[in-house]
Amino acid sequence: xxxxxxxxxxxxxxxxxxxxxxxxxxxxxxxxxxxxxxxxxxxxxxxxxxxxxxxxxxxxxxxxxxxxxxxxxxxxxxxxxxxxxxxxxxxxxxxxxxxxxxxxxxxxxxxxxxxxxxxxxxxxxxxxxxxxxxxxxxxxxxxxxxxxxxxxxxxxxxxxxxxxxxxxxxxxxxxxxxxxxxxxxxxxxxxxxxxxxxxxxxxxxxxxxxxxxxxxxxxxxxxxxxxxxxxxxxxxxxxxxxxxxxxxxxxxxxxxxxxxxxxxxxxxxxxxx
Amino acid sequence: xxxxxxxxxxxxxxxxxxxxxxxxxxxxxxxxxxxxxxxxxxxxxxxxxxxxxxxxxxxxxxxxxxxxxxxxxxxxxxxxxxxxxxxxxxxxxxxxxxxxxxxxxxxxxxxxxxxxxxxxxxxxxxxxxxxxxxxxxxxxxxxxxxxxxxxxxxxxxxxxxxxxxxxxxxxxxxxxxxxxxxxxxxxxxxxxxxxxxxxxxxxxxxxxxxxxxxxxxxxxxxxxxxxxxxxxxxxxxxxxxxxxxxxxxxxxxxxxxxxxxxxxxxxxxxxxx
Numbered sequence: 001x002x003x004x005x006x007x008x009x010x011x012x013x014x015x016x017x018x019x020x021x022x023x024x025x026x027x028x029x030x031x032x033x034x035x036x037x038x039x040x041x042x043x044x045x046x047x048x049x050x051x052x053x054x055x056x057x058x059x060x061x062x063x064x065x066x067x068x069x070x071x072x073x074x075x076x077x078x079x080x081x082x083x084x085x086x087x088x089x090x091x092x093x094x095x096x097x098x099x100x101x102x103x104x105x106x107x108x109x110x111x112x113x114x115x116x117x118x119x120x121x122x123x124x125x126x127x128x129x130x131x132x133x134x135x136x137x138x139x140x141x142x143x144x145x146x147x148x149x150x151x152x153x154x155x156x157x158x159x160x161x162x163x164x165x166x167x168x169x170x171x172x173x174x175x176x177x178x179x180x181x182x183x184x185x186x187x188x189x190x191x192x193x194x195x196x197x198x199x200x201x202x203x204x205x206x207x208x209x210x211x212x213x214x215x216x217x218x219x220x221x222x223x224x225x226x227x228x229x230x231x232x233x234x235x236x237x238x239x240x241x242x243x244x245x246x247x248x249x250x251x252x253x254x255x256x257x258x259x260x261x262x263x264x265x266x267x268x269x270x271x272x273x
Numbered sequence: 274x275x276x277x278x279x280x281x282x283x284x285x286x287x288x289x290x291x292x293x294x295x296x297x298x299x300x301x302x303x304x305x306x307x308x309x310x311x312x313x314x315x316x317x318x319x320x321x322x323x324x325x326x327x328x329x330x331x332x333x334x335x336x337x338x339x340x341x342x343x344x345x346x347x348x349x350x351x352x353x354x355x356x357x358x359x360x361x362x363x364x365x366x367x368x369x370x371x372x373x374x375x376x377x378x379x380x381x382x383x384x385x386x387x388x389x390x391x392x393x394x395x396x397x398x399x400x401x402x403x404x405x406x407x408x409x410x411x412x413x414x415x416x417x418x419x420x421x422x423x424x425x426x427x428x429x430x431x432x433x434x435x436x437x438x439x440x441x442x443x444x445x446x447x448x449x450x451x452x453x454x455x456x457x458x459x460x461x462x463x464x465x466x467x468x469x470x471x472x473x474x475x476x477x478x479x480x481x482x483x484x485x486x487x488x489x490x491x492x493x494x495x496x497x498x499x500x501x502x503x504x505x506x507x508x509x510x511x512x513x514x515x516x517x518x519x520x521x522x523x524x525x526x527x528x529x530x531x532x533x534x535x536x537x538x539x540x541x542x543x544x545x546x
Contacts, residue, residue, distance in 0.1 A: 004324075010280055011324040014287040019390070051277075051284040103440040107466055111430040113423050117292070140412040140432065141440070144420055150386050157384040159413065163436060167376040167414070193380055 003035040009044055017048065017060070017072040021124070022154045026069040045070055056080050073128055074152040076121045078271075084118045085250055085267055092251070095261040102256045103206070104234070104263065110144045110205065119250070120148025123203065123231045126248050126270055127153065132201035132228035134158055134194060136220075138187060138212055142204040145233055149203050158193045160216060162186070168193070172222045176215030187215050189223070199228040207232045210244035217244070235268060276308040282317055290321065290333070290345040294397070295427045299342040318343055329353050346401055347425040349394045351544075357391045358523055358540055365524070368534040375529045376479070377507070377536065383417045383478065392523070393421025396476065396504045399521050399543055400426065405474035405501035407431055407467060409493075411460060411485055415477040418506055422476050431466045433489060435459070441466070445495045449488030460488050462496070472501040480505045483517035490517075508541060 004012065013030060030041045049060035058074040076084070088109065097105040109115050123145070132153065137146035138160040150157045161171070168190035175184050194200075202216050217227055230247035237254040249268030256263050277285065286303060303314045322333035331347040349357070361382065370378040382388050396418070405426065410419035411433040423430045434444070441463035448457050467473075475489050490500055503520035510527040522541030529536050 007279065007283055007320045008324045008327075010283045011287045011321050012328060014284045015291060015325075015328070015330055018288060018291060047280045048284050051281045052288075054281075055285060055288070057288060099440055099442050101440070105440070105442055105463075105465070107432070107441055107463055108429070111432070111466075113420070113427060113429065116420075117424075140416065140434075143413065143416045144430070147386070147389075147417055147420055151390075154386060156381070156386065157417070159380070159384070161413075167372055167374070167378070168380055169372050169378055190378075190380055192378070193384075 006040070006044065009034050009036065009040075010047060013041075013044055014048055017070070018057075020154065021058075021072050021074050021152050022128075024063060024069045024071045026067075029069070074121050074124050075128065076118070076125045081122045081125065082267065082271055084122065085271070088115070088119075089251065089265045089267070093263055093265050095263065098256065098258060098261050098263050100258065102208075102236070102253075102258060104253070106141075106205065106234075110141065116144055116148040119145060119233065120150075120152050122250060122270075123149035123248075124152030126231060127201050127229045130199070130201060130228040132199050134198045134225075135201045135203055136160060136194075136216060137203050138162060138216060141206065145205055146203040149201070149231065153201070155201075158189065160187045160189045160219065172219065174215060174219050174222065176211060176218065178209075178211040185215075187212075187219060189219055194223050194225060196224040198223065198225040200225050201228050202230045203233075204231075205233045207235045207244070207247070207249070209239050210242050210247075213247070214243040232268070234265075237266070279313070279317065282307050282309065282314075283320060286314075286317055287321055290343070291330075293427065294331075294345050294347050294425050295401075297336060297342045297344045299340075302342070347394050347397050348401065349391070349398045354395045354398065355540065355544055357395065358544070361388070361392075362524065362538045362540070366536055366538050368536065371529065371531060371534050371536050373531065375481075375509070375526075375531060377526070379414075379478065379507075383414065389417055389421040392418060392506065393423075393425050395523060395543075396422035396521075397425030399504060400474050400502045403472075403474060403501040405472050407471045407498075408474045408476055409433060409467075409489060410476050411435060411489060414479065415506075418478055419476040422474070422504065426474070428474075431462065433460050433462045433492065445492065447488060447492050447495065449484060449491065451482075451484040458488075460485075460492060462492055467496050467498060469497040471496065471498040473498050474501050475503045476506075477504075478506045480508045480517070480520070480522070482512050483515050483520075486520070487516040505541070507538075510539070 031038045056077045061071045135146045135150040135157045146157050170191045171188040173188035232249040234251040235249040237252045248270045252266050252268045254264045304311045329350045334344045408419045408423040408430045419430050443464045444461040446461035505522040507524040508522040510525045521543045525539050525541045527537050527539050
């Protein structure tokens with residue numbers, strides 16, 4: 001690449017960092033790329049760092065030493081996260097979203113790239129220090145949320161199947177009991193989809209009693225993997241026998257009256273605990 | 274926001290544009306935001322434009338006049354797209370990926386945010402001028418690809434269900450015949466998921482005879498929607514009775530021998546026609 005002036009360098013470094021969250025980039029990479037001195041690169045980075053913090057885009061973490069470099073950590077500030085989720089509360093509380101069984105229609109929200117990006121950034125903030133190296137979800141509603149979080153954490157996604165598929169080779173299956181309906185169900189994961197000893201962030205869209213999440217935790221044992229965190233977009237509040245202890249929820253459905261079509265949402269435990 | 278110097282403005286405008294592909298942003302927005310003259314903003318934009326083109330990130334399209342502004346169009350150059358897909362060919366041709374029924378194991382690839390980003394950018398380049406306002410796919414394998422494309426086109430995703438779900442309210446269902454297995458299957462889409470007269474980009478991971486895509490096209494008629502384009506990640510070559518005419522494929526599986534575990538992939542029609 002030809003030698004770039006500072007203005008062009010700033011544009012390029014910004015896009016390069018944004019496209020590679022959580023990845024350590026040696027200063028020498030940029031210095032070689034642009035034919036610039038490392039001291040100039042450091043100055044560029046401090047301009048980017050200041051703006052990223054000012055605008056609430058995230059942190060630039062500098063690691064000193066020979067193996068050092070710079071890492072972009074996407075972060076939603078607590079205020080921004082709260083504002084985002086309160087907006088979504090307002091939108092999701094509309095009575096015509098209430099469906100039989102106490103579910104909420106959320107497909108439009110989960111189909112919107114901008115909203116998903118904001119939610120993914122919040123999950124990535126909540127689990128930035130979790131050490132997770134894989135995001136796991138169960139098909140199908142949780143898939144967009146899992147990818148949104150994974151994109152900002154820059155780690156891969158594995159998808160647990162509820163229906164048998166011929167296209168994944170040998171699978172590990174377990175039976176689990178749905179916590180709310182008490183029915184026995186099956187979930188499976190392709191044997192080759194996850195290396196042993198993975199640290200797994202479980203993401204799902206909705207949790208009532210936690211049977212599905214419990215199933216995913218049990219499935220992880222078959223892969224000698226460990227749970228790095230559990231992130232739930234919306235939980236049902238006041239469940240008598242919750243099957244999962246330690247999780248982060250962004251929203252909580254505190255009241256639902258399917259007859260009078262009333263639903264009440266509040267911020268989840270990420271904001272209150 | 275406080276008045277920013279050019280260096281900080283460049284960083285902020287870069288991230289703002291990258292986060293909002295295909296969206297027209299008035300120059301006055303930036304001018305007001307930073308307390309700068311429009312002429313300075315124009316100079317900033319020309320620096321960003323030059324770098325985006327140099328680095329193959331995409332185009333900055335300037336629209337003149339009172340309703341004018343600037344729009345970021347993500348583009349993968351033909352060379353970059355070809356390089357990306359050839360790399361994926363090499364990776365996917367490995368014999369241990371071949372599964373019964375002539376399918377290929379691709380879950381790891383479709384779980385990788387970096388690879389997905391590249392593929393999404395290629396789909397977004399192919400359909401940048403399609404006028405699509407919604408991306409549609411069928412659960413579950415196509416979902417990550419649909420979101421990857423939708424993110425760069427900055428339009429929402431709707432997901433057609435193969436299995437009945439209680440959580441989407443009233444749905445429109447159709448039966449369709451799987452082109453390769455000739456079995457009758459059902460797919461459905463929530464009534465409220467798509468406004469009438471939508472222009473829909475259909476994205477799917479794999480196409481043999483095209484029965485599933487045909488089903489999606491038929492379903493669109495029920496919503497008075499039209500097909501803006503069809504993007505297939507991998508097609509099977511030399512299918513005798515193809516049910517779909519006009520589509521873009523990125524890869525083509527030209528030979529598959531499940532007994533000897535041999536598979537041969539070539540670039541799809543996006544590169545050859």
